[in-house]
Amino acid sequence: MPAPYSYDLRQKVINAIExxxxxxxxxxxxxxxxxNTINxxxxxxxxxxxxxxxLNRPPGHSHQITDWHKFKAFA
Structure with missing residues (x-):
């Protein structure tokens, strides 16, 4: 996946327009x-x-077990 445009460039473009x-x-x-990107x-x-x-995170990145008792019962 390509990297997003820098915040500095975004700021320059928006300031130039506004x-x-x-x-x-x-x-x-x-x-x-x-x-389209500017829009x-x-x-x-x-x-x-x-x-x-x-944020550029892959799907399922932040899945965490929050209830260990339910997890132990499941496993």
Whole structure:
């Protein structure tokens, strides 16, 4: 899986759009990031307040046994 874009790049792109008023299409060409990606970052900022990348964990990574008595009875 490819690595996510750096937080620094995300911040530069978002600041260019919001503070400098650069259109999304121009920002995507200047920073070599797709317009769809910029839209996703802006949506994430709207929903969560920040545009941090999602954690890149494989499925089932955080499964842990929480109730040892039930586990012992099961095993």
């Amino acid at each position: 503070l400098d008023g650069i259109p999304k299409t121009e920002a995507s060409q200047v920073f070599h990031v797709s317009r 996703l970052w802006l949506q994430r900022k709207e929903h969560t307040g920040d545009f941090l990348p999602k």
